[in-house]
Amino acid sequence: MTTTGIRLHAPAPGWSIAADVVVVGSGVAGLTAALRCEAAGLRTVVVTKARLDDGSTRWAQGGIAAALGEGDTPEQHLDDTLVAGAGLCDERAVRLLVTEGPDAVRRLIETGARFDESSEGDLELTREGGHHRRRIAHAGGDATGAEISRALVEAVRARGMRTVENALVLDLLTDAEGRTAGVTLHVMGEGQHDGVGAVHAPAVVLATGGMGQVFSATTNPSVSTGDGVALALRAGAEVSDLEFVQFHPTVLFLGPDAEGQQPLVSEAVRGEGAHLIDADGVRFMVGQHELAELAPRDIVAKGITRRMLEQDAEHMYLDARHFGAEMWEHRFPTILAACRAHGIDPVTDPIPVAPAAHYASGGVRTDSHGRTTVPGLYACGEVACTGVHGANRLASNSLLEGLVYAERIAADIAANGLHARVPQPVTHPEIPEHPLQTPEARFTIQRIMTGGAGVLRSAGSLAKAADQLQRLHADAREALAEHGKTAEAGVDTWEATNLLCVARVLVAAALLREETRGCHWREDRPERDDAAWRRHIVVTLNPDRTLAVHTTDTTDFPTTLPPQAPQEQ
Numbered sequence: 068m069t070t071t072g073i074r075l076h077a078p079a080p081g082w083s084i085a086a087d088v089v090v091v092g093s094g095v096a097g098l099t100a101a102l103r104c105e106a107a108g109l110r111t112v113v114v115t116k117a118r119l120d121d122g123s124t125r126w127a128q129g130g131i132a133a134a135l136g137e138g139d140t141p142e143q144h145l146d147d148t149l150v151a152g153a154g155l156c157d158e159r160a161v162r163l164l165v166t167e168g169p170d171a172v173r174r175l176i177e178t179g180a181r182f183d184e185s186s187e188g189d190l191e192l193t194r195e196g197g198h199h200r201r202r203i204a205h206a207g208g209d210a211t212g213a214e215i216s217r218a219l220v221e222a223v224r225a226r227g228m229r230t231v232e233n234a235l236v237l238d239l240l241t242d243a244e245g246r247t248a249g250v251t252l253h254v255m256g257e258g259q260h261d262g263v264g265a266v267h268a269p270a271v272v273l274a275t276g277g278m279g280q281v282f283s284a285t286t287n288p289s290v291s292t293g294d295g296v297a298l299a300l301r302a303g304a305e306v307s308d309l310e311f312v313q314f315h316p317t318v319l320f321l322g323p324d325a326e327g328q329q330p331l332v333s334e335a336v337r338g339e340g341a342h343l344i345d346a347d348g349v350r351f352m353v354g355q356h357e358l359a360e361l362a363p364r365d366i367v368a369k370g371i372t373r374r375m376l377e378q379d380a381e382h383m384y385l386d387a388r389h390f391g392a393e394m395w396e397h398r399f400p401t402i403l404a405a406c407r408a409h410g411i412d413p414v415t416d417p418i419p420v421a422p423a424a425h426y427a428s429g430g431v432r433t434d435s436h437g438r439t440t441v442p443g444l445y446a447c448g449e450v451a452c453t454g455v456h457g458a459n460r461l462a463s464n465s466l467l468e469g470l471v472y473a474e475r476i477a478a479d480i481a482a483n484g485l486h487a488r489v490p491q492p493v494t495h496p497e498i499p500e501h502p503l504q505t506p507e508a509r510f511t512i513q514r515i516m517t518g519g520a521g522v523l524r525s526a527g528s529l530a531k532a533a534d535q536l537q538r539l540h541a542d543a544r545e546a547l548a549e550h551g552k553t554a555e556a557g558v559d560t561w562e563a564t565n566l567l568c569v570a571r572v573l574v575a576a577a578l579l580r581e582e583t584r585g586c587h588w589r590e591d592r593p594e595r596d597d598a599a600w601r602r603h604i605v606v607t608l609n610p611d612r613t614l615a616v617h618t619t620d621t622t623d624f625p626t627t628l629p630p631q632a633p634q635e636q
Contacts, residue, residue: 070245070441071610073301074238075564076500077556080251082264086112086229088480089250089268091236091295094124095212096448096469097274098219102178103477104272105228112266113230114252116275116290119220124466127212128333128401129195130205131175131470132463133168136192139200141165148464151197151363152457153585154601155308155622160454163435164464164471171470172204179218182206195334195462197363203463209333209399215466235558236294237263239271239302239444240492247271247443248490250298255558269488270480273299273431273439273446274473278569280509280562282424283517286315286331292562293569295450299431300568300608301501304439307452307605307624308429309569310576313460313586314522315425316367317343319418320382321409326513329423330405332385334462337361339398341387344417345374351383365459365586368422372522375421384417422522426465428456428586429576432605434627437476445480447472454624458585501612502543504567506559511539512566520574525591529578536571544612568608575616576604 090101093115104111113119134144144165149156176182182204183191192201206214223230233255240248249267254260275295279287296306317337319330337343337360343352351374356362362370371383387395392414395403406413431439431446433453439446447453448469455468504512519532547553554560582596583589603619619625 070241070303071301071608073501073608073610073612075301075561076503076553077237077251077253077561078263080263080265082260084112084266086110086266086268088112088270088272089114089266090272090274091250092274092276092448092450093119093121093220094274094276094448094469095215095219095466096473097272098223099470099473100272100274100447100476101228102219102222102226103474104480105226107477107481109481111228112268113223113228114234114236114250114266115230115232116235116294118232119223119230120216121288121290124212125216127215127466128209128331129335129463130193130203130211131172131215131466132198132202132461133172133204133467134165134202135169135172135190135204136200136202139202141168143200144168144202147198148455148461151459151461153365153459153595154457154597155585155603156457157454157622157624160435164455164468167471168467171467171474175215175218175470178222180206180215181218182214183208193335194338194361196337196358196361196367197461203335203338205335207400208397209335209401212466231260235561236275236298237561239298239441240265240267240490241302242491243493245303245442247441248492253558253561265492267490267492269490270443270445272437272476273444273450274448274469275450277427277449278566279424281512281516281566281570281573282521283326283513284318284329285327285424286318286329287424288328292565294562294565295446296430297565297568299439299441299444299446300572302441302444303607304441304444305432305605305607306430306572307432307603308576309427309573309606310580310587310604311428311456311458311585312424312573313364313426313428314368314422316364316371316422317385317420318423319406319409320421323381330409332402332418332420333399334364336385336387336399336402339390341385341390343367343371344384344386345378346380346384363459364462365588368522368586369588371420371422382419382421385420386417387413388415388417390414426460428452428458428460432624432627434624435475436479437472438479438627440627445476447476458587501564502547503554503556503560504539504543504563505554506563508539509559509563509566512536512563512570516570516573520577522588524577524587524589526578529574533574533578536567536574539567540571540612572606572614575614576606579604579616
């Protein structure tokens with residue numbers, strides 16, 4: 068393993084702490100991994116960008132999918148997942164997910180998560196797009212993520228685990244052999260330390276969430292700037308399937324100029340019987356798919372976008388007026404409040420909706436134990452590409468994936484004795500620091516990506532986006548090389564630089580994949596091409612900061628590196 072040596076322009080660490088494991092992120096994946104590592108006797112530190120309960124998990128509305136209901140089986144869950152993944156799921160990874168999932172959910176309940184129950188005391192299960200059975204466990208009606216986050220945060224605090232909040236992770240530390248030795252991070256004035264510091268640990272778990280902020284409109288919180296994927300690329304890790312960004316079909320439409328995080332209208336609303344209609348009241352999804360509004364998300368998002376183009380409309384409508392006030396208030400109180408806050412009452416009016424960036428099905432490539440191609444570096448949750456989601460994530464599989472693979476990571480770290488190695492970080496002074504983008508570049512990148520790599524893509528739109536992104540990248544490099552200048556180091560410039568990094572990879576993969584598959588929709592290549600493209604696109608970052616892009620030979624991922632044996636002390 069040879070690292071790139073690339074690191075962000077940042078001050079040298081002014082403080083450090085030591086641990087066996089550092090977990091970066093505090094969603095369901097990160098906190099589950101941390102709790103399991105701590106239970107195995109490992110000194111575990113949790114680093115999170117905001118507060119412990121501010122990650123993407125708390126925004127999850129619909130629920131967590133698992134074969135928990137009467138008559139449901141893991142095999143049926145597997146079948147639905149494979150169909151949604153459009154031929155690119157790793158079947159072994161999916162089988163692990165669906166077979167280990169039910170017990171993982173039960174352990175989550177034992178940890179303290181309280182899911183909605185029927186009057187008989189059974190889990191109350193709902194249905195979402197792509198599922199042929201009711202298998203979505205939910206909490207607080209439509210506040211599942213908030214409840215899971217609450218339970219896990221309380222468990223972490225009850226165990227007195229060391230946490231560093233308000234901390235943006237910068238780069239991976241490695242030793243002379245390229246093995247993980249910890250991370251550098253910047254604490255934003257409100258944590259245990261101020262400024263740039265380091266956590267030295269032989270095992271790092273990336274659970275940093277998604278990168279939805281690379282687009283102008285997204286359901287992701289403002290902290291979702293692709294930091295984990297960018298860190299992994301700079302560390303030399305492989306990233307796969309980043310072209311498959313799921314656009315949630317039903318996001319509350321706030322106007323054509325709305326930017327940043329947009330309110331989500333959960334798929335569970337359609338699962339309970341809401342209909343998609345156009346301005347004339349026509350149910351346009353009927354006849355497009357056997358499941359109509361409950362088709363997989365890529366199909367529904369395409370159906371909405373197609374109808375918008377046909378009618379030159381900015382949005383469609385979700386009609387759930389027939390629910391009545393009582394059902395809205397009991398089953399979907401969060402969505403009801405969000406709609407009313409924006410002047411829309413779904414009890415009496417259809418909800419204006421349009422697709423917005425929601426979930427990255429690709430990410431840092433891992434094996435079935437969450438191991439990346441960098442020894443000692445693990446990834447789980449949305450930042451990872453386990454092979455579960457393929458070309459399109461099945462609704463409510465994300466929380467389950469974070470849960471199952473986090474447990475597998477903790478078991479692997481404990482079993483392979485990584486903590487026995489004392490990390491010895493080394494620097495790479497021969498590699499110039501990565502130039503930084505200005506804070507304003509964030510909005511430029513978002514406009515480029517929304518225009519060229521959104522729901523609808525083509526060779527022309529993607530090539531234009533690639534050229535524009537390359538110019539931003541080249542300008543920053545030239546300014547540093549010729550004048551020794553770069554944007555001032557800080558959270559805004561680090562985030563903008565990470566967004567540019569993941570945007571370049573996404574566009575490169577989308578331009579290469581000359582077909583339409585899952586949530587990757589090429590107008591100029593409207594058909595799925597299994598003969599040429601039923602394979603994965605893998606990207607790495609070269610030491611000169613160019614991208615190395617290649618395809619796998621089959622749908623199977625190559626193996627990642629084996630775990631490192633403990634070193635003699």
